[in-house]
Amino acid sequence: MTAELITDARNATGESPVWHPQENALYWVDIPAGRLHRWQPDGQTHHWAADEMLxxxxxxxxxHWLGAMESGIFHLTAQADGRLVADKRTSVEHARPGMRFNDGRCDRQGRFWAGTMQTNMGAEPVGALYRYDATADATVKPMQARLDRLIVPNGMAFSPDGKTLYVSDSHPSVQLIWAFDYDIDSGTPHNRRIFVDMNQHPGRPDGAAVDAEGCYWICAIDAGQVLRFTPEGKLDRALPLPVKKPTMCAFGGPQLDTLFVTSIRPQGIDLSDQPLAGGVFALNPGVKGLPEPIAGG
Known part of the structure; x- marks a missing residue:
């Protein structure tokens, strides 16, 4: 199966692809640039810049959008002049200086989950997951009691019925994916267990998505692949990419049967063997995805 380059975005760290069905468009971010990008199937692209890493x-x-940035959760509005207006909804007190939000997505009820990490990829387990529920008290709640000692939280996704939460830690010293039972009424996870030990597979676990059959797709960063695991944690499929560092995947297209993948363009190294690094790709995975929930509030 061949991955199609849809745009040679050359993102330093492309992440968080989200399909917008009403606009027939794919959105994603370039984290260090603080940019929100949009691509449409006719080839049109646009981007908007914020004042913090996104x-x-x-x-x-x-x-409109919610964005998890450096200092908190923001309401985002794209302006015609290329600015991304960010209205802070709630702040977060990081465990260390030099931290930011990383991976995140909504549960099936519209609660926004996002994890924090040290920007320099330090090995201290000071990252945490936070839940933002705009329909409740519009505050961000740390879930450290159940999701503690994380270094680079990643791979967040929810099963089709919303009752299983998946989370990974992509740091080289960890490389695990966990599953949790998820209380859809209270929005709390419990019964943490190892879902996949990525030390037994190529690459480190980065961003993820769940398809309509309940299987979990994870970007294997450094291995240039997207891997599909069954709900039992069995490797079912591996799709190759022309870049070494895919970061996150999302289902999109009018039928939700395209798997879009963002990637990293490493700085200061020879890229002759992966000139498309930092691009955004489309794959035909042979299964359909699920619509992404809208954040509440």
């Missing part, structure tokens, strides 16, 4: 995004109603 870790991940989720959709809101009426064309």
């Amino acid at each position: 870790g991940c995004i989720v959709r809101r109603q009426q064309g």
